[in-house]
Each structure stands twice: as structure tokens, then as C-alpha cells.
Amino acid sequence: MTPLSDNLRGALFMTVSMIGFALNDAAMKLVSDDLDLMQSIFIRGMFATLFVGLLAHYKGVLRVRTERPDQKKLGLRIFGEIGGTFCFLTALFNMPIANATAILQALPLAITLAAAVFLREAVGWRRYLASAIGFCGVLIIVRPGSDGFNEYALFALAAIFFLTIRDLSTRQLSRTMPSLFVSLLTSISIMILGGLGTLVTGWQPVGAMSVSLLALSACFLLLGYIFGVMAMRIGDIGFVSPFRYTILLWAILAGIILFGEIPDVWTLLGGMIVIGTGLFTLYRERRTRLHQ
Numbered sequence: 001m002t003p004l005s006d007n008l009r010g011a012l013f014m015t016v017s018m019i020g021f022a023l024n025d026a027a028m029k030l031v032s033d034d035l036d037l038m039q040s041i042f043i044r045g046m047f048a049t050l051f052v053g054l055l056a057h058y059k060g061v062l063r064v065r066t067e068r069p070d071q072k073k074l075g076l077r078i079f080g081e082i083g084g085t086f087c088f089l090t091a092l093f094n095m096p097i098a099n100a101t102a103i104l105q106a107l108p109l110a111i112t113l114a115a116a117v118f119l120r121e122a123v124g125w126r127r128y129l130a131s132a133i134g135f136c137g138v139l140i141i142v143r144p145g146s147d148g149f150n151e152y153a154l155f156a157l158a159a160i161f162f163l164t165i166r167d168l169s170t171r172q173l174s175r176t177m178p179s180l181f182v183s184l185l186t187s188i189s190i191m192i193l194g195g196l197g198t199l200v201t202g203w204q205p206v207g208a209m210s211v212s213l214l215a216l217s218a219c220f221l222l223l224g225y226i227f228g229v230m231a232m233r234i235g236d237i238g239f240v241s242p243f244r245y246t247i248l249l250w251a252i253l254a255g256i257i258l259f260g261e262i263p264d265v266w267t268l269l270g271g272m273i274v275i276g277t278g279l280f281t282l283y284r285e286r287r288t289r290l291h292q
Contacts, residue, residue: 006235006243007235007240010232010236012081013240013242014160014243014246015160015223016223016228017223017226018232018244019246022030022247022251022254023216023220023250024218024221024224025097025251025254026097026254027220028092028214029097029259031217032092033160034204034207035206036201037086038063038197038198039087039194039201039203041089042194042198043194043210043211044214044221045194045195047218047219048187048199049184049187049191050184051219051222056184057185059178059179061180061181064181067174070174070177071160071277072168077165077170077187079165080164081162081163081166081190082162083165083189084159084160084162084163084166086153087159088159090152091152092156095152096155096174096196097255097259097261098252099263099267100156101139101247101248101251102192102263102267103138103157103274104163105274105275106134106137106232106250107160108132108281109131109134109274109277109281110160110164111164112130115168117246119168119171122208122282130249130277131277131281134273134277134278137270137271137276138157138270138274139270141270141271142154142270145165185195201226230260241282242279242282245275247281248286
């Protein structure tokens with residue numbers, strides 16, 4: 001059993017990781033008033049690639065020979081990350097940050113279902129039921145057909161689809177594949193596609209404030225990645241993983257403080273349902289592993 005102090009440190013690291021990701025989202029949303037999506041992704045991608053590249057060089061994983069079985073999986077992972085990034089940021093630019101973040105919390109439920117279907121992982125009826133209830137929570141947040149419906153919520157749902165592809169392909173990568181190398185290739189790919197996108201959408205003048213926010217966004221993104229890895233390596237996964245859901249709290253606070261966005265009762269109710277079913281799914285997965 002991992003000592004409690006390690007678990008508490010892991011929980012703290014995971015919380016810091018989620019703060020980093022939430023601040024990254026907030027910085028990107030702040031920029032959306034001045035720059036379009038493609039330009040924002042491209043400029044942030046330049047900073048992120050620089051930072052991750054320097055870290056990969058420091059760790060000695062700037063160049064890695066990939067085996068043929070890993071190449072297809074790596075390509076699929078990058079495809080999922082690209083799709084998820086573009087879809088989620090499209091939603092984030094056009095709807096409250098808390099709503100977009102709450103919808104994305106259904107990702108663990110989607111991964112559980114997809115792993116059962118495509119990877120033949122054992123999933124009991126309780127987790128199937130939890131996933132179904134969790135997606136009902138997503139529908140409460142989205143509220144299709146209601147006056148409060150935002151069509152950009154569909155992009156947040158599409159992001160779940162792409163990120164599920166990303167995470168399932170990541171599971172299948174060999175353990176010798178360095179995470180930093182994978183992150184670097186992904187960052188380069190997103191940056192290039194963002195740059196190509198600006199050829200279509202055009203290039204707007206970029207002010208010092210926008211550049212600063214995008215540089216901060218890249219720093220927060222790296223902060224989230226580093227502390228997320230540290231969290232998963234220091235504590236029990238079953239204890240640490242639930243702290244991923246603290247990102248919704250930070251997103252709500254960022255929405256209130258930076259954008260004056262106060263989530264309505266339906267968003268909060270749907271978010272609690274999604275988080276509750278996600279925590280139950282993590283609990284059931286842990287019990288299953290303990291009894292294997």
C-alpha cells in the first residue's frame with residue numbers, strides 16, 4: 001500500500017495539473033476576442049513546441065526510433081489529439097468555459113465503453129449503467145431543443161469522440177515510447193495544422209497582450225502535463241485519479257472571475273451527475289483490478 005503522504009502529494013500534484021489545464025483554457029478563451037481559432041492554435045503551438053522540445057532535449061528523448069507497430073498507433077493518437085483540440089477549442093471559444101469543461105468530464109465514461117467494445121476489456125453491468133447515467137448528465141448540460149441550447153456544445157461532444165481515440169491508442173503504445181516524445185510530435189502536428197488553417201482564415205494583427213496570453217497558455221499546458229505525469233507516478237491511481245474532476249471547479253471559478261459566466265442550475269446538476277458516475281466508474285475499475 002502506498003503511504004498516505006504519497007497519496008496526498010499525488011492528489012496535490014493532480015490538482016495543480018488541473019489548475020494548469022483550466023488556466024490554459026481560460027487564457028485561450030481570453031484571446032478569442034482578438035484572434036481567430038487557427039491563429040491562436042498556431043501561435044500557442046509555437047510556444048508549446050518550443051517548451052516541450054527543450055524539455056525533451058533535456059531528458060534526452062528529442063529523437064526516438066519508433067518501431068513499426070507503434071507508428072500506426074502514434075499516428076492515430078496524434079489524429080485524436082488534433083481532432084479533440086480543434087473541436088474543444090471551437091466549443092470553448094463560443095460557449096461558457098464551465099459548460100464546455102463539464103461536457104468533457106464524460107471522457108472517462110466514453111473510454112470505458114470504447115475499451116469494452118474495441119479492446120475487449122471486461123466491463124460489468126454497473127459500469128455500463130453508470131456510463132448511461134453519465135451521458136444523461138451530459139444531455140442535461142447540453143439541453144438539446146431548449147432555449148438555452150448552444151449548438152457549439154456539439155463540438156464539445158465531438159471532442160470526446162476524438163479524445164477517446166487518442167486515449168485508446170495511447171494505451172496500446174509500447175511502454176518504451178517516451179511520453180515527452182509523443183507530446184512533442186503532437187504539438188508539432190497541431191502547430192502545423194493551425195498554421196495551414198491561417199492560410200484559409202487569414203492573418204490578423206497580433207498585439208503584445210495576445211502573444212503574452214498565448215505564451216502563458218502554453219506554459220499552463222506544460223504545467224498541467226508535467227504535474228499530471230508526476231501525480232500518476234507518485235500515488236495510488238485509484239486515490240489520485242478522482243482529483244482530475246477538480247478541473248470543473250477551477251473552470252467555474254475562471255468563468256465567474258474572468259468572463260462573468262455564472263453556470264445555471266442545469267449545468268451544475270449535469271456536471272455533478274457526470275462526475276458522480278465517473279467516480280463510480282473509477283471505483284469499480286479499481287475493485288476489478290484488485291480482484292484479478
